[in-house]
Amino acid sequence: MTERLPAAAWTRREDLAALVTALDPHAEGNCRWVGGVVRDTILGHAPKDVDMATTLLPEETAARLGQAGIKAVPTGIAHGTITAVLDGGTVEITTLRRDVSTDGRHATVAFSTDWRDDAARRDFTINALYADPRSLELFDYHGGLADLANRQVRFIGDARERIREDYLRILRYFRFQARFGSIPADKASEEAVSELAAGLKGLSRERVGWELMNLLGLPDPAPTVRRMAELGVLAHVLPEATEAGLALLDTLIDNEQAAGAQAVALRRLAALLPAGPALAEQVAARLRLSIAQRKRLAIAAARDGEETDARALAYRVGIEEARDRLLLAGQATAPLEGWNVPQLPIKGGDIVARGIKAGPEVARILRQVEARWIKAQFPDAGQVFAMLDEIVAHTSAQGG
Structure with missing residues (x-):
């Protein structure tokens, strides 16, 4: 019995139909949907990207797109990839390939016209699924459909x-295990990743950081991260992670789910690390995180476990950063919902206007008013100016 891809909204897109017509006008079967778009559609998920494989050489792909008036961008032409720019988004179109050699980081490939060659060089069986763009017939060369049904993440060959x-x-492997896998995992795959984990040290930190953050951003990566630790893999990626950190990650995800909070990879990374901004900044730098990411991670890592005033914390560090700290501490985030961080209604000029000489005394009074304002839960300007007048009067009475 021929198995077919379930019809989904994206399979009915007119721009994709025009793309197929441009590449395969005579229905010779020279192109197929491939990879994640096929896998996710089978699972009933909306795919993030649409990718296509073709027997056409990249130059021919670009030429046919051009003839059809479709913009073609040579995003990875050395590896056979042309990106078609369509109304509904971009589609990466890659010529079938077979590996010639590899150094563990980069592969030398040769183009092929054999779909089995292309399937054999992919990573996991569930990612080596193809679908005819017209009939939606599925092509499975390595048992990916059965593995998908059994929630098994397995390397090809x-x-x-x-x-x-x-x-x-x-x-x-671990990212896909967290998304699609079940327990127990495939024994051969686990043995292989454990045995070869040291090879991760030869990779660029950017690639490692990208994969780690994508893993931590999944709905519940905690069981997978713990398994990474048990297999000796996490030590090569995040040696700073501790058993206490693994336990906190479990607790954090429970806290997030109870609060209905969005999954945030940086927050989960902070849970894995010992408290303290200095170490967090070192890890962020090693993983080549952005400046904004480094700052947020450091603030999360500065947790003290006793975040009792949600709004005061948010005033000091920011709404999202406060949410990180509260969830890590197991404290309520409800006071932050629908609340915007206010600005102190007074400035130094308001103090000078009351007869205080510009200088350190103005800064001291401003800090004193701000402290009272925060403690009083950010009252309106009228109450703040009343606080200011009281403090100025007291300062004057003391001869300040």
Whole structure:
């Protein structure tokens, strides 16, 4: 019985139909949907990206797109990839390939016209699924459909060989395990990632950081991260993670779910690390996180476990940063919902206008008013000016 891809909204897009017509006007079967778009559609998920594989050489792909008036961008032409720019989004179109050699980071490939060659060089069986764009017939060369049904994440062919082609596949394995896998996991895959984990040290920190953050951003990565630790993989990626950190990650995810909070990878990363901004900044730098990410991670890591005043905390560090700290501490985030951080209604000039000489005394009074304002839960300007007048009167009475 021929298995077919379930019809989904994206399969009925007119711009995709025009793309197929441009590449395969005579229905010769020279292009197929491939990878995540097929996998996710089978699972009933909305795919993030639409990718296509083709027997056409990249130059021919670009030429046919041009003839059809479709913008073609040579985003990875050395590896056979042309990006078609459509009304509904971009589509990466890659010529079938077979690996010639690899150094564990980069592969040398040759173009192919054999769909099995292309399938054999992919990482996991569930990612080597193809669909005819017209009939939606599915093509499965490595048992990916059965693995998808059984929630099994399994390398294609010899797991060690697949990993040696690109050691980043170790982290991809765990990311896919967290998304699609079940327990117990595939024994051969786990043995391979554990044995070859040291190869992760040869990868660029950017690639490692990207995969780690994508893993931590999944709905519940905690069981997978713990398994990474048990298999000796986490020590090569995040040696700073502790058993206490693994336990806190479990608790944090429970707290997030109870509060209906969005999953945030940086917050989960902070949970894995010992408290303290200095170490967090070192980790962020090693993983090549952005400046904004580094700042947020450091604030989360500065937790003290006793965040009792949600709004006062948000005033000091920001709404999202406060939410991180509260969830890590197991404190309520409800006071932050629908609340915007206010600005102190007075400025130094208001103090000078009351007869205080510009200088350190103005700054001292301003800090004193701000402290009272925060403690009083940010009352309106009238109450703040009353606080100011009281403090100025007291200062004057003291001869300040």
